[in-house]
Amino acid sequence: MxxxxxxxxxxxxxxxxxxxxxxxxxxxxxxxxxxxxxxxxxxxxxxxxxxxxxxxxxxxxxxxxxxxxxxxxxxxxxxxxSEAKKADKRAARLAATNSFEAVALGWMDELKPYVTAGSMAKTKARFEKDVFPWIGKRPVAEIDAPEILTVLKRIDSRGARFTAHKVRGEISRAFRYGIKEGYCKFDPARDLVNAIPPAQTTHFASITEPAKVGAMLRAFDGFSGTFPVLCALKLAPMLFTRPGELRKAEWAQFDLDKGEWRYLVTKTSTEHLAGC
The missing domain is CATH 3.30.160.390 (Integrase, DNA-binding domain)
Incomplete structure (x- = not known):
């Protein structure tokens, strides 16, 4: 019954x-x-x-x-x-391993020793916001250029054209990692180099006329703020370094007898020598 x-x-x-x-x-x-x-x-x-x-x-x-x-x-x-059930489980495990998200995270892990923690965090944040929600679960070998272009256009449509170009390059590097590891055979992002119009570079405002530069330097002498900021203002035009690098400078990096300052460049993590 x-x-x-x-x-x-x-x-x-x-x-x-x-x-x-x-x-x-x-x-x-x-x-x-x-x-x-x-x-x-x-x-x-x-x-x-x-x-x-x-x-x-x-x-x-x-x-x-x-x-x-x-x-x-x-x-x-x-x-x-029973064998069909086992095969389905194997296919599910393989799909999870071969997903674009898994491959991209593998690329990021391989990249960690060569970039700063801050740079890696920004890359991962871009993928989690703009890439993984759309193609993260897709088998990496099945993703084609039109799918990636849709992702890039979505970023570009919100006015983040520079980010769209950066993400395309990062997606391409993730695919090249996948090729190396045997997860896929080609990089569809490579064909999208010119798919998004070039980003318009906006330079920071600057003073280039000698007379105005002199006026700016004299204005530093009359600065009434804190002493550390006054020191930074006077050092900046002599060292030509990024403001953030000057702000994070440590005494151990300076050789006052030689008039040298050795530090790591933020973008490239390479040693730089500044003197005055």
Missing amino acids: PLTDVAIRKAAPREKPYRLADSGGMYLEVSPAGGKYWRLKYRFLGKEKRLALGVYPDVSLAAAREKRDDARKKLAAGVDP
Whole structure:
């Protein structure tokens, strides 16, 4: 007699596991701890086998019967449902490993020793905001240029053209990492170099007329702010360094006898020598 929801709910645990038969080889196994597990008993190539169909109540009676019927269809087609289930799991694991997100994160991990933590954080943030939500779960080998172009146009449409170009280059490097590791065979982002119009470079305001430069330097002498800022203002035109690098300068980097300052350039992490 087929099972009912009432009978399943009332099934209490016993000292040993026991079964409640349904139909078509399916049954509910009740464990001493109270767990209720759907199973399908079947024969394939003359051998008796078992197939797990899920746990009650996560898998309802109706859902378990659907899984049983699906397994029976596979048997009728000469396919072992247990092996088919294993193959599906392998395919899911492979898809997760071969997703663009997994490959891109692998590229970032490989890049970590060669870039600053801040630079890496910005790259990852760009991908999490603008790339992963759209193509992150896609198998990397199946992504084509039009898909990537859609991602780039979405970034460009909000007025972030420079970011769109930067992201295209980073996507391309992620694909080249994937090629090296055997996840894909070509880099579709490479063909999109000119797909987005060039970004308009906006330079910071600057004083270039000698007379005005002199006036600016004299204005520094009359600066009434804090002493550290006054020192920075006077050092900047002599050292020609980035404001952030000057602000983070440490005494250990200076050789006052030689008049030298050695520090790491922010963008390239290479040593730079400044003297005055």
